[in-house]
Amino acid sequence: MQASQDASDGDCVVIGYTWDGKKLAGSSPVSWTRASRAASTGKSQRSSGSTTSDSLSSGSSFVAAAVVSGPSTKAICTALKQVRKTCPQTFTIVHSPQVSRSARGRLDCFRAGARMLAHDDAAVEQGLRTIMRQFDAAASVPNPSGRVYSCPECGLAGLSEDALHLHFPLYHSMENTHAHDCPICDRRASEFRAFAVHLHNEHGPIEEREPAFPAFAAFSWVICRRPSDGKLLLCHEPAAIAGGKPAYWFPAGRVDEGETFLMAGERETQEEAGIQANVKGVLLFKLEGGLVPRVVLYAEPVEDQTKEQEEGAGGGQRSAAVGTTACIPKSLPDFESCGAVWLDVSELDNLTERDYRGGGTAELYRSVASGELAPLPLDSLSYEALEEMVQRLTKDQDCLMDHWLAEIKRVWALLKEDYPSERLEME
Structure with a gap:
């Protein structure tokens, strides 16, 4: 047709x-x-x-x-x-x-x-x-x-x-x-x-079907930026998980059993936005109730494109003029999202707080776009310890809460030695 x-x-x-x-x-x-x-x-x-x-x-x-x-x-x-x-x-x-x-x-x-x-x-x-x-x-x-x-x-x-x-x-x-x-x-x-x-x-x-969640809860959030034009990736969350109406959010989700934060972030970006991305750095570490870690990662699309490429190559087709695959977001609604869009930071002025799934979304995007919140490296020993911990604890079937708390406390102390205190948030 x-x-x-x-x-x-x-x-x-x-x-x-x-x-x-x-x-x-x-x-x-x-x-x-x-x-x-x-x-x-x-x-x-x-x-x-x-x-x-x-x-x-x-x-x-x-x-x-x-x-x-x-x-x-x-x-x-x-x-x-x-x-x-x-x-x-x-x-x-x-x-x-x-x-x-x-x-x-x-x-x-x-x-x-x-x-x-x-x-x-x-x-x-x-x-x-x-x-x-x-x-x-x-x-x-x-x-x-x-x-x-x-x-x-x-x-x-x-x-x-x-x-x-x-x-x-x-x-x-x-x-x-x-x-x-x-x-x-x-x-x-x-x-x-x-x-x-x-x-x-x-x-x-x-x-x-969605795989069963591990007992240990950890979440990966991704801010994906396209270097060619500075646009940021927004996902259109389904109404069922966004308060009764489609609302914007960044690619995000729970870490599956045996995953790292990085693996979960790249998977969620593919599932929710249809974009293959590479995580390049970390923006924030969050800890909810002393037990639930959330890591905000910075990523870029695997194959970047300019505005000219986006208009010249559709739906993942190869453009002869530029010789690369266009990273156009998904359009077809599914359980993960209603689609996604690349957003210029100036477009945030056309949206209101109620257009987002959660508060602070626009401020986070503006901070990344302006460079105020720059990505930090992933090659520190403390970050490696964090990834090793989440891989291990998501496989833990014993649900030993005291053990989880001790592990998180140990790794959080290591992160404090390698990253600025303002990047570690206790909620």
């Missing part, structure tokens, strides 16, 4: 696709609305316990996706609201490199009903292929029981376990979803933090 092109005449263009890949007639939001009504098998009925006439098994005429492009964020948001009102279960992709690379524009589009912001043509194609995979997963019903489920949020029916696992973060990672009992294992909503988190950890393909 071919992705739509950005409109240049001041009007938005909306192109719809049915489950069998058929492109709907109509390009303006109004004409597309008429075409989608004719093609759709029925308007969705959303309720917590009822079924719906819209189903993945109801036929190929169901409107699967709509690609919206336009000249401005305002025009695109107007079209998104119209599409969402007409076909609330349609997967809506904004195809506008200019808007997708704007931190403010991304937030506005998600709040208007977008389910994906595409950086380039390749990302649009990836989104459309993934939506069709959802239909294939539903049709195959790979679970031995043969059971099918309805999405507890939007009511879309005919989903196998794997199809629901694919569907939910695609369609609902940017929404303030409700508390839901699990339709697969029948656990009550009160038993887990959020349905999306439970679904990710407990159901779907085993290889795609």
Whole structure:
């Protein structure tokens, strides 16, 4: 399927696709609305316990996706609201490199009903292929029981376990979803933090589930900066883990069993932002409650690119003009994030504190961009001791709290000898 092109005449263009890949007639939001009504098998009925006439098994005429492009964020948001009102279960992709690379524009589009912001043509194609995979997963019903489920949020029916696992973060990672009992294992909503988190950890393909957390908790945060233009990497955190709405945060996550902070930071940057990065230094050491270490690392993309490269090579394709792979962030929503964006520090002025998952994010980015918070070396004996400690303690199954406290106290004292006191924070 071919992705739509950005409109240049001041009007938005909306192109719809049915489950069998058929492109709907109509390009303006109004004409597309008429075409989608004719093609759709029925308007969705959303309720917590009822079924719906819209189903993945109801036929190929169901409107699967709509690609919206336009000249401005305002025009695109107007079209998104119209599409969402007409076909609330349609997967809506904004195809506008200019808007997708704007931190403010991304937030506005998600709040208007977008389910994906595409950086380039390749990302649009990836989104459309993934939506069709959802239909294939539903049709195959790979679970031995043969059971099918309805999405507890939007009511879309005919989903196998794997199809629901694919569907939910695609369609609902940017929404303030409700508390839901699990339709697969029948656990009550009160038993887990959020349905999306439970679904990710407990159901779907085993290889795609979140690994069990080690008893010892440690966290790696990453500030990734692109040297060619000084832009900083921001991840769009899903609503389920960001306070009920998509919010910006840096790549961050818990250290898995046997990992170092460095390994966890590079893994999280790949998972949450789609960027392969190399950690170059350390910015801050934090210790919460005397027991939970958090390390803020400084990283750079493995293959840097200039603005010219970013515009000339899309979706990881090689640009003949520059001979390098463009490090374009991910666009496709999943359990890890709704996507990511390279941000010029001046764009922070367009965001408010409520646009971030946690406080102090903008100040941290500004400090790194200005050079006030410069990365410190990783080759000290104390940092090596820290990494050795976290690798060992994340494998510890005995949960000896006194032993953990003694180890952390020992390593923290070593860090104080090698790093400035203002870089070590007790919380």
